[in-house]
Amino acid sequence: MGTEPLGRISTDEILAVLDAGEIIEEYPEDVPYSSCLIFGYARQQRPLHIVCAPVLDEGRLIIITVYQPDPTRWEADWRRRKLR
Incomplete structure (x- = not known):
């Protein structure tokens, strides 16, 4: 995983966002699996976005x-893209 300004994104942070986050965008046309964008806060109220593809028939999630x-591309609530 890449380094972010506040340091690396840990597995625990990813799991916390997957557990308590919300789907803010859906991409049903993605191939080979539909995917979605999940938003949530990790430790110290750090906002994270996770793009993932649930593969329900196999019981797995592809991150x-x-x-x-x-912040230059997303509104202050981190849920909406800024208009260009």
């Missing part, structure tokens, strides 16, 4: 990317 959202 595509995890990142700390860029």
Whole structure:
């Protein structure tokens, strides 16, 4: 995983966001699996976005990317993209 300004994103942070986060965007046309964007707060109220693809028939979740959202691209609530 890449280094973020506040340090590396830990597995515990990812699991916490997956457990308590909310789906803010869905990408049903993604291939080979539909995916979604999950938003949640990790430790110290650090906002994180997780793009993942649930593979329900196999009972697994593919994590595509995890990142700390860029405030120049996201509204202050981290749930909505800024209009360009």
